Amino acid sequence: MARGGHGLARVAVVVRAGAAPLWWLGVLAAGVGVCVPGLTGRRIGVTAGAALFVVALAVVVYARRKRYAALARSAARAGKHDVLQDRAVTARNWRHGHRWWLLLAFLAAVGSAFAAPAAGGMLLAGCGAGLWLKAAWVGRLERDADVLLWVRVDWLGRNAGGAVGKAVKGYRSTGIAAGDAAPGGAPRKMAALV
Template sequence: MGRGAYGLARVAVIVRAPVGWLWWSGVLAAGIGALPPGAAGRRIGVLAGIAGGLITAYVVWAARRRRWRALLGAAERAGRAVVLQDRAVTLRAWRRAHRRWLLLALPVAVASSFVLPVAGGLLLCGAALGLWAKARWLGRWEREHEALLWVRTEAAAGGGAAGRTVPGLHTTGLAAGDAAPGGARRPRRRARSGSARR
């Protein structure tokens, strides 16, 4: 990428990366899981799944909150010699790196239905909702501070956007990149790519 240059990926996009996969896997697993009566019965399975899904959503949303706040408070302006990774590239890279456990989530959730029907699928849906809510939280921060959050690609590869390998976050203007605040796809007419805007 040139001397002194480095790649950056959007933080919120990394957080959102597994949401769709987990959500639809959870919906499918819950539907399949409603077929067998299960050892505990459908009613208990559904109630346990709802409670477990809500708890999972909260735990995922609140996970590493102190670490996140420290990173947000110390975020620095990105330099000019950076390459901003496209949203689609970030999603594809994250899913490729974690495809094993993403593919394993569905059969495990379905298998759990023989004990607690539907519950496994609702847990996956809860995890998806928690990550979606965290991305929305990051999006609110970005709008309030009029800055988008980025992380070095090689640092995030080790453990996510707030992992131990991440020394800090970087910021750019709201127009940089092709993803809106919160990591959602930006409307094409407003899309931007290339180097960071100061």
């Protein structure tokens, strides 16, 4: 980047990037799992899966909230030479970097159906739903402070901690209108043409 600027990715988009793949792979794995009688039987498998869904959702939503909040409070203003990464690019980079983990998680969820039908798939879906809720919570932090939160792209690739990993030293902030994603990481709604 010219003159000391950095590539910046939206924190909420990084959090939200795994939500859709985990949700849909989980739903697919649970659907396949229901077709397998399994060792425990369908009824017990689905009941255990529902419990795992709730536990996974809660763990993902509440994990590392203090670190997110601390980094958000101490966010420095983005510089004029920083480059804001598009939402689609951030999501694509996350999914590309995690594609083998997603495949292994899906295969493990399908394989677990032989023990407890649908349970593994529901666990994956719970993780996906938890990421959506966590991204929405990050969006509330952004709205409350009237800023958008960004993280340096080069810090994201150094570890598996994502937007709050050990390599992340701090966030940057911009005005609420910057970038192509709304608070929480969802696509920004286009204003109606008059």
